[in-house]
Amino acid sequence: MTLAHGRDHLAIPGPSVIPSRVLGAMHQPAPNIYGGALIEMTESIYRDLAMLAGSRHEPVIYIGNGHAAWEASLVNVLSRGDRLLGLVTGRFGYGWAKMAEQLGAQCDYLDFGTRTGVDAGQLEATLRADRTRSIKVITTVLSDTASGVRNDIPAIRAAIDAAAHPALLMVDAICSFACEPFDMDGAGVDVMVTGCQKGLMTPPGLAFVFPGDRAIEARASADLVTPYWDWSPRREYTMFPERFCGTPPTHHLFGLREALDMLLEEGISTVWRRHRTLAEAVWAAIECWGAADASHIASHVTDKTVRSHAVTTVMTAPGDAPRIREWCEQEAGVTLGIGFAVDDTTKDAIFRIGHMGHLNPPMLLGTLASIEAALVSLGISHGRGAVDAAASVIARYQVSVSR
Numbered sequence: 001m002t003l004a005h006g007r008d009h010l011a012i013p014g015p016s017v018i019p020s021r022v023l024g025a026m027h028q029p030a031p032n033i034y035g036g037a038l039i040e041m042t043e044s045i046y047r048d049l050a051m052l053a054g055s056r057h058e059p060v061i062y063i064g065n066g067h068a069a070w071e072a073s074l075v076n077v078l079s080r081g082d083r084l085l086g087l088v089t090g091r092f093g094y095g096w097a098k099m100a101e102q103l104g105a106q107c108d109y110l111d112f113g114t115r116t117g118v119d120a121g122q123l124e125a126t127l128r129a130d131r132t133r134s135i136k137v138i139t140t141v142l143s144d145t146a147s148g149v150r151n152d153i154p155a156i157r158a159a160i161d162a163a164a165h166p167a168l169l170m171v172d173a174i175c176s177f178a179c180e181p182f183d184m185d186g187a188g189v190d191v192m193v194t195g196c197q198k199g200l201m202t203p204p205g206l207a208f209v210f211p212g213d214r215a216i217e218a219r220a221s222a223d224l225v226t227p228y229w230d231w232s233p234r235r236e237y238t239m240f241p242e243r244f245c246g247t248p249p250t251h252h253l254f255g256l257r258e259a260l261d262m263l264l265e266e267g268i269s270t271v272w273r274r275h276r277t278l279a280e281a282v283w284a285a286i287e288c289w290g291a292a293d294a295s296h297i298a299s300h301v302t303d304k305t306v307r308s309h310a311v312t313t314v315m316t317a318p319g320d321a322p323r324i325r326e327w328c329e330q331e332a333g334v335t336l337g338i339g340f341a342v343d344d345t346t347k348d349a350i351f352r353i354g355h356m357g358h359l360n361p362p363m364l365l366g367t368l369a370s371i372e373a374a375l376v377s378l379g380i381s382h383g384r385g386a387v388d389a390a391a392s393v394i395a396r397y398q399v400s401v402s403r
Contacts (some may be wrong), residue, residue: 004333011367012337013145013175013311014198018255022201024260026251033248039240041257042248048260049208052268053192054183057216059208060231063249066174069193069207070096071103073170075224076231077137077191078216080104084137085126085167087118089151090144091340096172097139103224107137114147117306120159127163135167136218143176143308146340148301148352150180150308153266174198178263179275179310179356183304184210190251191215196252198310199275201259201357205252262358272309273323277397278355278364279309282392285368286314289375291383297322297375300350310356313339317380321351324374331377332370 010017019140046058053059062068078084078100086097088111101107110126112118118140127135138160143150153171160169170191173182178199184192187213196206211231213221219225219232228245237243263271283299290298290357297320300313316324321339328334339350355364368390375382 002331004329004331006333008333008335009363009367010335011354011355012335013352014195015204016198016201016354017363018203019259019262019358021262022255022258026203026255028251028254031144031250033241034239035347038248038250038253042240042253043049045253045257045260048264050210051286052178052260052263053194053210054185054187055192055210055212056185057211057212058235058355060234061120061244061249062207062209062229063205063252064139064207065173065197065204066193066195066207069101069174069195069209070099070172072207072229072231073191073193073209073211073224074100074103074105074137074165075222075226075229076209076211077168077170077218077222078103078105078126079221079223081106082136083108083134084139087123087140087151087156088112088280089115089139089141089149090147092144092146092172092174093139093141096141100137100139105137114149115301116303117151118156119151120155121175123156124159124163127160127165127167130165133166135165137168137170138171138327139172141172141175142182143173143180143310145311146352148299148308148311148313150176150306152306153182153187153189161188163198168216168218170199176308176310176356178271180267180308181272182269182347185212196256196259198356200256201262202252204256205249206256217272230250273397274359275309275356277393278359279307279312279359281361281364281393282285282312282353282355282368283307284389284393285371286312288384288386288389289372289382293381296381310354311337312353312355314351314353315346316349316351317398318349320378320380323378324371324380325351327374328370332373334370336367361391365394 178196196202197204337352341347
């Protein structure tokens with residue numbers, strides 16, 4: 001017998017929950033793609049995305065996922081044989097740089113593990129040692145979706161500047177765009193990439209690349225670029241469909257416009273604060289569960305200052321993570337995120353809780369209560385009071401707002 005009747009809840013770190021308003025906005029006939037309301041609406045999308053990113057340049061939109069954004073960003077600034085430095089704090093920081101290697105770049109890696117952020121001092125020393133200034137691009141992530149590590153992008157920029165190094169700084173904000181503060185121009189970021197399926201609450205299918213001035217200059221000498229990924233004709237178009245190298249993704253645009261309206265109605269600073277509060281509620285629950293024995297359940301990232309506000313990676317005893325996920329999905333209708341192994345000892349000892357996008361206290365507290373029910377049902381040792389602790393974090397937020 002199962003209690004998993006009613007509406008299932010998706011608590012994975014993307015695709016996130018799609019609001020009914022977004023689904024409703026997408027449910028309409030195909031429009032004219034050469035003139036009329038679609039063009040005006042899409043122009044407003046470009047403007048609002050640039051505003052949310054803190055970018056003076058509008059994004060380039062591709063039909064694709066986050067990996068599409070990775071490739072588009074790389075081929076527009078690199079030539080075969082160029083040197084790239086990947087700053088790795090998890091699977092996705094590594095994956096972006098590895099893609100550049102597969103495209104023909106020479107890649108070096110600074111691997112900081114999966115529990116801490118980039119060490120700015122080590123980065124500065126590495127760049128100072130590059131006396132010929134052969135490193136052309138530095139890639140990193142704002143929040144790594146696999147590890148849950150959040151990096152200090154202004155500190156990374158400061159390290160690059162302290163070394164007086166000319167490399168482009170490229171940031172993957174796929175996991176956390178519209179979930180936590182980010183100011184592309186203010187942080188000195190040359191390229192930022194993201195997607196529509198997480199904080200932007202839209203079905204997967206749109207990839208965004210935000211090029212800055214120096215990246216736009218680099219495009220002139222990049223020899224890896226191919227016709228579809230080339231951002232120049234998308235930026236310098238004469239007919240609207242050229243912005244998408246063909247037929248635009250009309251219904252994704254309808255949904256995205258509605259999602260942006262929802263974010264702007266709430267206020268982006270309030271959106272960021274909501275995500276931080278819900279993240280802290282998750283952390284409070286995990287601390288309670290691990291109070292009895294942290295070897296049974298604990299946050300993967302121990303330092304709260306480098307934890308993502310969009311996803312939390314949870315460590316369990318070997319074999320417990322898949323049992324918890326299976327119980328929650330089959331018995332409670334809650335889908336948790338799979339874990340990406342750090343090594344052979346953790347391949348079945350990690351799961352992830354996505355707390356991004358269209359999320360409120362009932363949805364999150366229900367997820368946490370379901371996890372606790374799984375711990376009880378499966379006989380996994382854990383401390384008590386986790387849901388109460390999470391509720392207290394939410395209550396404190398409401399009190400502070402009312403004041």
